[in-house]
Amino acid sequence: MTTILDVIEERVRRTPDRTAVICAESRLSYRRLWNGARAVARTLTAHGPVRGSVVAVLGPGNEHFMTAVLGCWLAGASWTPLDPAWPEERRRHVLTDTGAPLVLVTDGASAAPGRLHGVPVLAVAEAVASASGTPDDGEATDRPGPDDPAYVIYTSGSTGSPKGVCVDHGALAAHLAGAVAAYQLADDDVLLSFSAPAFDATVMEMWAGLVAGGTVLLRGSALWTGPQLFARVHEHHVTYVGCTTAYFETFFGEELTEREVELLGGLRAVFFGGEAPSAAVVRRWLAGPLGHVPLCNGYGPTEAVIAATRYWIRQGWDGGDQVPIGTCVPGHEAVVLDEEGREVAPGDSGELYLGGRCVARGYLNRPDLTAQRFVRLPGRDGVYYRTGDLVFQDGEDLVFVGRVDRQVKIRGFRIEPEEIEVVLRGLEQVRGAVVGVGRSPAGRDRLEAHVVPEDRAVPADVFTVEVRRALRERLPVYMVPDVIRVLDELPLGATGKVDRTRVLARTGGA
Template sequence: MTTTLPSTASPATSSPLPAGHTVLDLIEGHVRRAPERTAVLCGPDRISYRRLWDAAHGVAERLLAHGCSRGETVALVGPGNTAFMAAALGAWLAGAAWVPIDPRLPEERVRYVLDDTGARIVLTTAESGTGPDTGLRTERVVLDGTDTAEDADPDALAAREERIRPHRATAGDRAYLIYTSGSTGRPKGVAVGHHALAVHLLGALEAYGLTPEDVLLSFASPSFDAAVEEMWAPMAGGGTVLLRGAALWTGRQLFERVRAHRVTYVSCTTAYFEAFFGEELSEDDIACLATLRGVVFGGEAVNPAVVRRWSNGPLGSIPVCNTYGPTETVVTATLYWIGEGWQGDRVPIGHCLPGHLSVVLDAAGEEVGDGGTGELHLGGPCVAEGYLGRPDLTDQRFVTLPGRDGTYYRTGDLVAVRGQELLFLGRADRQVKIRGFRIELEEIEAALRAAQRGPPPPDAPDPPADSSDRRSPGGGGDDTAVDALEQRADGGDRLVADVVPADPADREDPVVFRSALRGTLMRTLPDYMVPSEFRLHADLPLGVTGKVDRAGVRAGAGDTP
């Protein structure tokens, strides 16, 4: 049996988008054509396009009453639920961009994001309360949900739309900011414009083959960039998105929801795919998944054995899709569809979605051909604006290439060219993926040093890009090295930190020291960035350049009692 995979355009094409259109225009078209079609499912909530559109206008009205102006950034604190989606749409209708904030993040990190974006208004959901108390001067607007009176006066609603219409975002405005780990020790905000977002969503519709009849199950937290595609691509196509919300599902719960809501696509991280779909499936599991037309995963390299088991198993006729893409190029940039009977030993990251371009360059900046390897550069209309308030980092990563139009993003990822497909080989720097989240190890090392000697003054300049490798002037005492060294039971990497305590006495009571260090990091870093293990040392080996010899640490770093 031959599996029919969704068709994708060649890497040089892009989906058509009427000039000046945004995701608001795409969704509004569906509101007018099919107002009672279900837009969002989450828990007991089933929200139609009309109700969501009306609720979003209610949010926009409240934002404008608080003095929200075009181009302003508002913060959205809460899980990915129907209220969150109404808030995001409402921000766009008011002409604002938004930055998602997971309420589980440490207050210090939330404070940093709010301060860095200058967000004056914080939209929170009833489920999240008022959100973290950051001590910053912000106006908090608590949303009551997406309920709209069924007997609301249509003329009044239409009049509200017309009042708000002049404020709504345009293609030239910023749509959102997503914060990623930073190599200088602090997170950086990736700014994405409305035009880039709309082009990408149309490309995703084409690449995945989404239709108005499809129901896509979204797993990602709103603070993870994958949620942008999972939430808005189905709605751009007039379909339905099923949100996980704040709940953590088991595989059985996922399968039951697929059956209950007749889900046609599941989008999840690679780790979820391997955990939920990588085991032997029972007859009941297979029956639950009968409505699926595809499973899309990404975030880190996938185990080919899991893919082979699926493709050659009882549900092998349902294709799975390996995706790749940095936040800086609007979620997914490349994909590879895997059909029934696949027997490969390495899963490619494939070729570009419509609206995305790629070129692979060697160390000399020359494009490599079939069989060659080099650094992947991504271009096209789906490239982000850059890093918020970080022109130095923006200039390093967002570049122009001789003979090519537009801006390209230097991914730092090494790939091999195999015909029309790309194979991911690894990183050219020290960035890693843990549970699907992109992590700069230098940020964790900076947090470890700050935990021992206190944070720098607020007006202190950024450290040099390679400062995380430098020893202190005193010849030791705050050296750190963090790496993803060991395999967890589920096959994923875990973080291990090698630390030289600033106070040698701390080595005499390592249990207390490790506990205090972990507690400090939990107050400053997301949980996925806190190392699983801390190994204490009197010193760390140095290389010939005077920097920490990380290979030496990996090869011989023993834990002190």
């Protein structure tokens, strides 16, 4: 395999009429998807040379989004997502940083006519309407090679300025091949892509199913309710659900009714990622009527190409308060080093470095930051991404501890707030939790926990007493939060992850 284009083109030749994409009332066969993408590629090149450029794709993750992405690749361009929910300043930054020559719009309501921040706007639907010909009519495209960039996805930077992570076609193809093997995907599978396009997991949710020769069901712009989600899973015979951890806990975390169990009966697995899952929710799923359906916890920064590790959670799992992040997906490598760059012993924590073919090219237009984070290690081949994540090895599995840059010192003790969050999420009475550092009225630093109860009928004062008692049984006294705030829910950001910034904005005060 050189690029995903070669794989999908082969699927088009073998099974041209098989359904590739479903979104709302639309169904695209492999042939229609390919022809539409070729029409988009023709439209792009008609506006000028685009090979090597980054084309922006604005709108929801619908069938036009996948057509646009495939069209960019066929034209030799990479792509970057623009989320309609982003503030204008962030969109402007991405367009300026990438130098995007064009914006492809997947939903006519997503942009003002003509231009977006000075960049020409093209409607994907109009380009697709001009599609003609067959996949093997010999029409030339300016295809990329494995070393050419495939996409640029922006992540939040510690400085406040988003940074674009550039991934090449070889790394993407290697990851998708590894994912198909790791998740045992087949051509009779139907995968639900539920994440937002700005979240890099969407790349795997959308394209791994097609690499396997199966079908992808797209959520589109609407955030379904639980009943809508379950009905669509049943209607379209979904076998694999891919989503963020927060979505999983929202929709699958409750006890299921008999009817919901019936609707979800065709599932083979649910995989999620983006943040640590609640061990209590996981145990509830495994103990329920669908406990035979395994869960898969994926971990991986955008810089290491989507999910670098995975951990299968099956009936009989008894992992205590924390779900490991597991072992490497094929194509990825991991090493855990101490502050001196030495490999740590099993059981000792250290910083995780990820290598292998599935490592990003670096940060767009940020050679200084690229040099800091993408490094070479003595005695090892290739480039490794320095994740900034602390982990330790438990047997064959990696276990997440926290962030190097979030370590805090309170009253002389070094503390990882994520470690407290893991313990909180492992409590039966807790649905979700975020821990941060605030200031007391006296001006002293203190730990503050923002917690969503499992049973909202329990009075807040009773709940906090129970949680505090449980924490004292599991943590040193200096790690028990001074303040526990009870929330109805944890707000989600545009990517479907918990918006920690909004939560921690409440930190501090009396």
